[in-house]
Amino acid sequence: MSIYKIAAKTGFSVSTVARALSGTGYCSKEKKKIILQVAKEMNYKPNHAAKELRQKETKRIIFGIPEIDNPYYFKMIQGVNSLLEEHGYIMMIFNTKKQLKKELEMIDLLAQKYCDGIILVSHDFSETNVNAIRETNRPAVILNRYLDQRPDDNFDYVYNNHIQAMEFATEHLVQRGCKKILLFTGDQSEQTSSERTQGYYNVLRKYNIPIDKKIILNGDYRKDCAYEVFKKFLRNNPVDFDGIVTSNDMMALGVLDVCDEVGIKVPDNFKLVSFDNTDMANIIKPKLSSIDLHEYELGRKGSELLLERLNGRVTATNYTLTPTLYVRQSSEI
Amino acid sequence: MSIYKIAAKTGFSVSTVARALSGTGYCSKEKKKIILQVAKEMNYKPNHAAKELRQKETKRIIFGIPEIDNPYYFKMIQGVNSLLEEHGYIMMIFNTKKQLKKELEMIDLLAQKYCDGIILVSHDFSETNVNAIRETNRPAVILNRYLDQRPDDNFDYVYNNHIQAMEFATEHLVQRGCKKILLFTGDQSEQTSSERTQGYYNVLRKYNIPIDKKIILNGDYRKDCAYEVFKKFLRNNPVDFDGIVTSNDMMALGVLDVCDEVGIKVPDNFKLVSFDNTDMANIIKPKLSSIDLHEYELGRKGSELLLERLNGRVTATNYTLTPTLYVRQSSEI
DNA sequence: CTGTTAGCGCGTTCAT
């Protein structure tokens, strides 16, 4: 099925058929009517690949995330999709599995014009993938990381101010009277974790609270891990702390499970603030004070910048989101 | 950038260049080396649209879901992606927003060869979209609905046995001694809801428990709605029931919130079973007995059947998943 | 082993 078949059937030329079907260019009413009729009869459907080849546009965007099974990205996926959908683009999800190789594979698809642009949440953003993106010279947006940007770069950044986010969380506890605050975070080699630790330090210094590296506990953002780490900590240390910040709600759940077991009450024995402000934060008891990183907005802003690129913007830009602290029972005085 | 440019630059013919780059067909070592070298220098990338046009294959699958912001589909998305990814396909998510129009739009993309196949979770499956899918005569899989299937159809079905699922839930409560069981479900016009109600009836009849339509409460699967509906119910009725089945975990949370407020204890005052077996079920107190519909498997099986189609299977098939009941505190004796 | 040539299906320019 193609416009050639329709041309043969109707006796008109291919170009007349093409004009009739696309609606652009001249075509008499009568011929158009016949052509549309025949197209319907023959169940004609335009071939998208041919269109893409001709018009150099796919109407597709790839959204790459490090872990497709991590609910953390669910809101971001929605945010990215929301605006793209409004503009007639379809979002493709690409699971990069925290592998540089997969990220490069995805960037290669951009180079091959498999899509019109990409939005990438990089796991460990390095010169390698930034340069690969530069080489494509095609529209791209990077979420949640910031490495380096030149005015003529073909990509934009949207990122969270993780330092500020942790400052909010820590300062909140200090202002509620906490003097010794435990920090649960991810591996320090990850940019996010190290930035957050930085924010924690900033506040302690500001209030002249001594820094004790032994109360910075590294986990992996999972509930079970936080449970084990905290349990082990309590075995070897007295409950002389009065605050805890966990780097996500799941870790907070792990901490609370331990508390339940050993009879520690939150917020009576210590106050707790976590990150991500997921549904859990509102459902669990006590309700969790939590930092909202606005993942939906992050995704939506990312797609907004990408759409601008697709519409012709050429100078590189970036956008920083400000986190919000939602105060609930777990940090009540 | 194209193989023509490389041909011009190297002085070889297009076909030699094509053979060298694709790796198929004959090409001498020396020429191949030069060609690859020049391709790299010129930053050559094959054009995917041209490839698609030629080979009639996109390596893309569209997965259509009724609500992208409903976490219920999150696991299904992962399931669909898992197998496709292994086979080199990229999954595109298409939000049909419970609109027939959007579903038809998506089916049209299949007809246009925008993708190699589709997997569709239809909101309200009708003759209209089944026929639209038939007309494309291209690979498709329908999840979670079953209308009608002919041996030569171009689509397959994977679905949950919702009747059986509700039978499991209801019978579990009966066996734990419940005599009067409230049912919270969705709108009865939806296939899923009516099937579940059917399962509920089946069990009551089996055990000679009288059916009382006043204790079948229709909600919309959201926590807030269940909260309001249950609160209103308690205002007008005594607590003379001893069991509740809610059609998802979110509704169960709404019910439990009301219980907290008015001082009803679960499972002491009544036993509760819900559906979906989400993370919530394990985190909330009491932990929820819940029916697992195996959404991940549903998605994965769907993509499996689609891949079979893509590999040449032509006879229609279907697959039914058996639900599993996880028993936890909320229905303990 | 290599080169010529012919599509794939569409959009578009350029005559008429």
Place this chain on the structure above:
DNA sequence: ATGAACGCGCTAACAG
């Protein structure tokens, strides 16, 4: 208003 002809970039059949 209409049609002939070309090009987008790649693959593959065919001849040499």
